[in-house]
Amino acid sequence: xxxxxxxxxxxxxxxxxxxxxxxxxxxxxxxxxxxxxxxxxxxxxxxxxxxxxxxxxxxxxxxxxxxxxxxxxxxxxxxxxxxxxxxxxxxxxxxxxxxxxxxxxxxxxxxxxxxxxxxxxxxxxxxxxxxxxxxxxxxxxxxxxxxxxxxxxxxxxxxx
Numbered sequence: 001x002x003x004x005x006x007x008x009x010x011x012x013x014x015x016x017x018x019x020x021x022x023x024x025x026x027x028x029x030x031x032x033x034x035x036x037x038x039x040x041x042x043x044x045x046x047x048x049x050x051x052x053x054x055x056x057x058x059x060x061x062x063x064x065x066x067x068x069x070x071x072x073x074x075x076x077x078x079x080x081x082x083x084x085x086x087x088x089x090x091x092x093x094x095x096x097x098x099x100x101x102x103x104x105x106x107x108x109x110x111x112x113x114x115x116x117x118x119x120x121x122x123x124x125x126x127x128x129x130x131x132x133x134x135x136x137x138x139x140x141x142x143x144x145x146x147x148x149x150x151x152x153x154x155x156x157x158x159x160x
Contacts, residue, residue: 016048022062022084022123024048032061033070038137042067042116050130057130062123063087063116071113071156072135076128078106084123087116088155095155098122111138111146115158 016024023029024046032043042064049058060083063069071090080089082102089098090113091106098104098114104124106112116122138146147153 022060022121027060038070038072038135040068040070043069048125052130055130057128059126059128060123061114061126062121063114064121065116065119067122068115069113070135070137071111072137073109073111074133074135075108076132077108078104078112079127080104080106081125082122083125085116085121087114087120087122089114090152090155093149093152095151098124109136113156115155 016026019025027046027048030045030047032040032045044062046060047057048060061069062084080103082098082100082104084100086097086099089096089104090111091104092110092112096104114122114124143156146156
């Protein structure tokens with residue numbers, strides 16, 4: 001795998017029952033990132049489906065109250081569905097409120113970040129290519145460009 005995460009598994013037939021909000025039986029709860037090279041706070045990751053025959057992975061991320069995902073971009077696209085809670089997401093130059101059932105499409109090389117609302121968690125399902133590039137973090141000049149937009153600067157700074 002190019003992303004260095006878990007080895008793809010061939011899925012077994014059957015049902016993995018829900019084990020509570022944002023949890024499933026026989027699905028490992030993992031750290032969001034395997035190192036601290038990228039800033040984030042209070043995020044977990046679960047790989048729900050990873051089968052080479054799919055050509056994609058279906059993952060679930062959960063951002064705890066006060067948490068946020070990494071501000072990053074990739075060459076691959078993301079298809080996201082909000083599964084639990086409420087929060088905000090930055091996609092490109094747009095900050096949106098998101099809630100259960102909302103869909104978020106993240107085009108290639110588009111800066112994005114998710115944040116949970118105060119007093120809430122934000123859980124989302126994410127569909128991505130099985131073979132994908134590593135996240136790109138903003139360089140200081142790119143961060144300065146993003147911060148020229150006052151709303152984006154406040155969003156980024158609120159998550160820091």
